[in-house]
Amino acid sequence: MTTAATHKSSGMGRDVAVYVGLLVLAGIQFVIAYQNISVQQMFERMLIVAIVEAGVALLFFMHLSENRGLRWFVIIFTVAVTLGLQYGWTDSFRLTNGVPWAK
Amino acid sequence: MSQADITIQGHASAGAMAEPAFSVPAKKMAMWLFIIADSATFAGCLVAYGFIRNGTPNWPRPFHSITNVAVMTLILLTSSLTMLVGVRAAQAGDKPKAFRWVMITAVAGLLFAVLHLKEWMGMISEGATLFHNPWGTPLFSSLFFSITGLHLLHVTGGVIALVAVGVRYQGGRYKADDLEVTGLYWHFVDLVWMFVVPLVYLLNLAH
Numbered sequence: 001m002t003t004a005a006t007h008k009s010s011g012m013g014r015d016v017a018v019y020v021g022l023l024v025l026a027g028i029q030f031v032i033a034y035q036n037i038s039v040q041q042m043f044e045r046m047l048i049v050a051i052v053e054a055g056v057a058l059l060f061f062m063h064l065s066e067n068r069g070l071r072w073f074v075i076i077f078t079v080a081v082t083l084g085l086q087y088g089w090t091d092s093f094r095l096t097n098g099v100p101w102a103k
Numbered sequence: 104m105s106q107a108d109i110t111i112q113g114h115a116s117a118g119a120m121a122e123p124a125f126s127v128p129a130k131k132m133a134m135w136l137f138i139i140a141d142s143a144t145f146a147g148c149l150v151a152y153g154f155i156r157n158g159t160p161n162w163p164r165p166f167h168s169i170t171n172v173a174v175m176t177l178i179l180l181t182s183s184l185t186m187l188v189g190v191r192a193a194q195a196g197d198k199p200k201a202f203r204w205v206m207i208t209a210v211a212g213l214l215f216a217v218l219h220l221k222e223w224m225g226m227i228s229e230g231a232t233l234f235h236n237p238w239g240t241p242l243f244s245s246l247f248f249s250i251t252g253l254h255l256l257h258v259t260g261g262v263i264a265l266v267a268v269g270v271r272y273q274g275g276r277y278k279a280d281d282l283e284v285t286g287l288y289w290h291f292v293d294l295v296w297m298f299v300v301p302l303v304y305l306l307n308l309a310h
Contacts, residue, residue: 011191012187012188012191015184015187015188015191016184019180019181019183019184022180022183023177023180026176026177026180026297026300029300029301029305030169030173030305032301032305033169033301033305033306033308034308036310039306042305042306043302043306046301046302046305046306047301047302049301050297050298050301050302053294053297054294054297054298057183057290057293057294057297058294061183061187061290061293062287062290062291062294067125067126067127069124069125069126070125070127070135073124073125073135074135074138074139077139078139078142078143078146081139081142081143081146082142082143082146082150085143085146085147085150086150088150088154089154089157091154091158092153092154092155092157092158093157093158094158095157095158095159096157096158096160
């Protein structure tokens, strides 16, 4: 087997391993859905698994693991925007719990 | 300093300026910028969904079966793998194999869209529409159809892009790099689904 062919086959082996890993993580999300826990706990667990899944897909399927500069560029901008979007949660909780300080 | 020296130095600095950001080709960088922007779009939709779901008492949980969504997830994840096989074949110069796997990816995307529409038709037949929901607050249906519709739109666009780029690659107009850029988009569509499934489907599973 040539060097190029070896590299190609090992790359494919890694892709298949990542694919199986993603399937397992997706399966874990479905298992969590059937656990007898609160919606909040379910949400937290599913979100953690989804973030891990997304990270694995970004690093290996989208090859961010091979480019450190681009990796940080993507992470910083995406995380900054996503965190910025969390600004309104206090108002969402106000809808369910009321605002004691408004009286 | 002669005019020739100035010209040479000018060309050298122009060359330095032309160095692509993060050593990523322009097309690929454009796709990454699109992906970052589109991530914000989906994140905005999902956060708005979470905001409303959290603030609405008696949120409906109408899903009784996850078989369809599980199959859809399997298909989309598998299509990411087939896309990788296609891109690797293209990078190795195996044009027929690359074309074949890219077309398999497109067919998988089409199958996903068909199953998605089947899911929608099932909900519509139960009385759920964009403005009406038989299980309680109409916001549920509005958000469900909006978020899954936006994702379905991306899948449909992806299938069209895969066929268009695949055919042009086969015809010699596009290169392996173009397939790789299209593959990035396809993986992103897959990545978004990883968040849509738990938040929109699994959290609304009837127990």
